[in-house]
Amino acid sequence: MFMSWVQMLLFVSLLFPTSVQSEIRHYSFTVVLKNTTRLCATKPIVTVNGKFPGPTLYAREDDNVLVNVTNLIKDNVTIHWHGVKQLRTGWSDGPAYITQCPIQPGRSYLYNFTLTGQRGTLLWHAHISWLRSTMHGAIVILPKKGVPYPFPKPDKQKVIVLGEWWKSDAEAVINEALQTGLAPNVSDGHTINGHTGPVPNCSYGGAYNLHVENGKTYLLRVINAALNDELFFKIAGHDLTVVEVDAAYTKPFKTDTLFLGPGQTTTALLTTDRGIGKYVIAISPFMDTVVSVDTFTGTGYLIYNNTLPSIPTTMTTMPPVNATWKTLVFAESLRSLNSKQYPANVPLTVDHSLLFTIGVGIDPCATCSNGSRAVAAINNITFDMPTIAILEAHYYGIKGVFTDDFPGKPLMPYDYTGVQPTNLQTMHGTRVYRLAYNSTVELVIQGNSMLAPESHPTHLHGFNFFAVGRGLGNFNPAKDPKKYNLVDPVERNTISVPTAGWTAIRFRADNPGVWFFHCHLEVHTTWGLKMAFLVENGKGPDESVVPPPRDLPQC
Structure with a gap:
């Protein structure tokens, strides 16, 4: 039985009550094709509401945001609210087959999330195939009413x-x-x-x-x-x-x-x-x-x-x-403000110490022009996209969709930024790394020298993290942590890993659900440089994933 639009708004309002200061912000996004001219070429592009870039979403800290997305193109779509923490609301995070099945042509889906404790500039974009090349826009989160910026007020x-x-x-x-x-x-x-x-x-x-x-x-x-x-x-x-x-x-x-x-x-x-x-x-x-x-x-x-x-x-x-x-x-x-009002709560103890090597490789391909295919991997594992959303499989206990054996360190250590191995083939799998609720994580992201080393902007869904260290060459676990900044490191959701170098981040796994981690160079994401963290529920409903919405798209 389908709910009316009014019933749906009432349902989500009861499910996600707002504070006295917060408001409910309603947006309607319609995905359509529109002809446009750039670089001497006229072509139809995928847009939201016929705009390129798409409409800016305005809200205030702690507001509840409802965005009804209607798909009027021939392709499946999703939208990711990049950098929104999605506290317990992974169903609205948006990466296709990770937290939701795509919105099919002619269908709609109501994204529902609260901007808890966030203010500033973020973006939204499609999170399936390469549609985000034209399907993207800004998110502007203003401070709460009466709360000033911690810098001179702009005109x-x-x-x-x-x-x-x-x-x-x-x-x-x-x-x-x-x-x-x-x-x-x-x-x-x-x-x-x-x-x-x-x-x-x-x-x-x-x-x-x-x-x-x-x-x-x-x-x-x-x-x-x-x-x-x-x-x-x-x-x-x-x-x-x-x-x-x-x-x-x-x-x-x-x-x-x-x-x-x-x-x-x-x-x-x-x-x-x-x-x-x-x-x-x-x-x-x-x-x-x-x-x-x-x-x-x-x-x-x-x-x-x-x-x-x-x-x-x-x-x-x-x-x-x-x-x-x-x-x-x-x-x-870049340094965190680390003031009394905006502290830098860097985890000082670590429950999970992880090392992820990232880069590209070559796999055999009988149908490809050179008999091989460019791939990308984390810890030499190329991520295979499932056909059912991992969050849905986790929530309902559906077997055979993923395994929780993603390695926390390379299975076969080597000189990551030195002479590359002779075998550039990767393993494949749909693997996640399991984290207990509220556990702390240090993740060293190590770029490798496979084929052509390059800078990798990497993005973690569901969390902000602190970039506590970075360097060139191989990470040295005995020496490099002594140089960490644990006082005021920059807080981000996306960080660049230097070419043939490393970046160390820390975060607290206080958001239950399934959270994508991937290179934000779309070509590398397509090639498989991605994985997911599965954060278990804590104690009680306030530390658990909320039930899926009734209009959750089906695969």
């Missing part, structure tokens, strides 16, 4: 979404790559709020324009929604003061260049103190190895009011594509 706020663009259909790009076993074609350009800026030999010259008043302070909410590129962001002639990343406040620091991996957000203050003028806003990729990357620089313009068209544009110089030093300086500058 205005602007959302800036960075992305990638293919002249052809991105789904066709990855499907062709999977058939041939080769790497997919890189994108053809980068976008700022859906615009590439001027393109050589192309009549289309649309660019994003940020109009500003002199003497004001703007809060820029910058989001990297690109599929496969880590990006530099810069505004000619202006510095930016970083105050928050991934919806967690930071100690303010000034920089001329932001660095964001896919899925990461950076919120920064911009002071417009140049009087008049037109200044380039530019984004360009980072890649410090031999892997091919789209080198197109996307451009927009910051334009002061009363600037005459005759005034020349102030240009800027972007960091080189392999500017590793720039990324390291930016990462080392």
